[in-house]
Amino acid sequence: MNAVVTASGLNKRYKNTVALDHVNFRIESGRIVGLIGPNGAGKTTALKAILGLTDFQGELNVLGFDPRTQRDRLMEQVCFIADVAVLPRWLRVREAVDFVANVHPRFNRAKCEAFLARTKLTPDQRVKQMSKGMIVQLHLALVMAIDARLLVLDEPTLGLDILYRKQFYQSLLEDYFDENKTIIVTTHQVEEIEHILTDLMFIRDGKIVLDTDMEAVGERFAEVMVSADKAATARSMKPLDERQVFGKSIFLFDGADRATLESMGEVRRPTVSDLFVATMKGTYA
């Protein structure tokens, strides 16, 4: 498989904080990667480094380009949606389509117009007259009509209602994503993207603390619901996390033996949000 993004020793400091601390990772083509971390963990900095929007130390290769020096050519193959509020307020729908159609060599105007036809947007409407959800619809229509190899989404659905959020990811999956494309997404609404992710990366204090694909998550991590009498045994197996529900304890294990776990109680695959909470314990303490 060919790598879309390869980072080694990626390092970035702001005045008195370390945003990225010698990070190494590799993202393959045709994946949907969730980059998940608490506020201030370095997610946005990592994305900005990939997009050539910030300086950094270390090696970073995006689609064969160095984002620091070859940004103009890189951006023909990369799209990004930063968050909902970044389309200029004066821009009209018609102007946005005209402009991107004429400056982007890989833009498909017919495709964009087909997406727009499914929305309530009108050609003369300005961004400042739109709701947040409509702005995202416009941005998504522009981005989905670009035949890019890498799509970067930084909190794309922040502040949207659930209808827009569902529609956003559904459109991406149905009309955009294929094996030649790669999507990197950061969000705090982990539950909503859990089922579409193929890979998972947790970032904490500028370090990648978990980098795995979703199938491996199910094999490696397990959640067991244990009744009170067996709780002490479970605790001795060094669980990642423990919580109480209806008088029973739920333990989260990393790489524990399946058979042993099953003898203690009902074994489930943990959700990404439970895994996240367990991994990030004590971040803000």
Add this chain to the structure above:
Amino acid sequence: MKTFYWLVKREFWEHRGGFLWAPIVTGVVFLVLNIMAIITAEVLGARHGIEIGGSNWQMMIAKANEGDLAQIGVGLDVAMLSSMGLISIVMGIVVLFYCLGALYDDRRDRSILFWKSLPISNTSTVLSKVVSATILAPVIAVVVAVIIGLVQLVIFALVLSMHHVNAWQLIMLSHPFRAIGTLVSNIPLYALWAIPSVGWLMFCSAWARNKPFLWAVAVPAVLGLLVSWFGIMGLFNLPTVWFWKNIVQRALLSVFPGSNIVYNDHALEASADLGDAHNPLSVLSPMHSYALLASPNLWLGVLAGAVLIAGAIWYRRVRDDS
């Protein structure tokens, strides 16, 4: 090239109000004021029984010698171009604030992230803004001024024909094509003259984390005050005023069309040498205004502007506060 055209078009979309509507509104206000003045004059004239024009005028024209007729023609030319004076001031203000906001506003509202998500180099982006300020804005202003000028000429002709003056004969005395040519010829010169200001303002716009206007004005002003207080210019055997005139003014006020004429002390004297001192338009005529091309001040300004624009491009790339 196509990308560059669309980049300039984008600037026009965003600043339609300043680039297009501001000169139009100014021109229309100018016309309305003129019409009001004419009506006032007519009313006063009628009340006091003074007959303007009429047979007296006809006789005057008939008796006028060639020199007098030329004067009338020049008067009409000046009337035709007078709206440009007002439009120039408005355009200067528009360009000044356009340059200050050009590389700052999209950082503040974070829409820079959208523009930077497209395959456009920072150099093209900044240069498209420079071209918008130095070519697009003055071209629109001149077109508007010419249209307003022609309308004004027609209004004068109509008013005079109400007083039984042969309006056509009068209009033939004016030189609309020469007047238009004069205005158009000044656009390239304006572009060169304005570059140091445009460069400085855009540099501040790209560099400032906040309040670019304050930085753009305060830095040269404070430097000027320091230079004045400590008499630094004395070291170079130059008067203090040299700094204000060649640095502070050039950095801030060269975006105003015609500032080169005001600046050039010799301009007005030189126009006398051209033989048609009676025609104020000769100050603007290419024969005369292009003498500026020989002045080091212009080219040093262009050089300084180019360096500042290069700085603006660099800061456009590295500032990541969005």
